[in-house]
Each structure stands twice: as C-alpha cells, then as structure tokens.
Amino acid sequence: MTTSRTGRTTNLAASLESPSSLHNPSQSLAFAIRLKVNRAPRDRVGPMEGARDDEVLPVLSQDNYFSLLPGETREVSVTYNTRDLGGSLPVVVVEGWNVKSKVFQP
Helix, strand or coil: CCCCCCCCCCCCECCCCCEEEEEECCCEEEEEEEEEECCCCCCCCCHHHHCCCCCCCCECCCCCCCCCCCEEEEEEEEEEEHEEEECCEEEEEEECCCEEEEEECC
C-alpha cells in the first residue's frame, strides 16, 4: 500500500492541528488518502511496536478517502470521543493507496 502499481510513491507533509492540513508536494496524484486515529502504545515493544492496529472508533471525518493533486493542500478534520482512547494518547495515521503511511501525535 505504500507504492502505486507504476512504482511511484507519494509523500505527504502534514501539520496536525484541528483541522489537519495535508499537502502533496510531489508530482504525482496522492490517491485514496485516509486519516485514522489510533491509541498510542503505552509502552515500547521493540520490533512489534506499531504492528498492533488499535484504531479508535467511531470517528467522524470531514472528508475521507480523498485525492490530492500535485501541489494541492486540503484541510481535513476528524472528530472522536476522548473516552474512546481508554487513557491512551491519540496518534493520527495518514495513509493512502500510493502514499507512504505517516504517524503524527497531535
């Protein structure tokens, strides 16, 4: 999921505020971009860290599974109930069909 079928990979720069600002600085279309909120691991697990998908649900997203043209910037908001974090800190994962996944802590 990190590279497209043409072998091109798109990198996204993100500044996570509320709302989040996503920018596609590449020359390629960034396709099927999705933001999801995960619970941050409470302890470091070494090589297994990040392997567990601890997604917070439900999450209301202003726009989900969208595309960004080369050079385009878009503001996207996600809303979730902090009780669903179970005492963990939130991390936001930006992923897409031809986008390298990135994890940000707001």
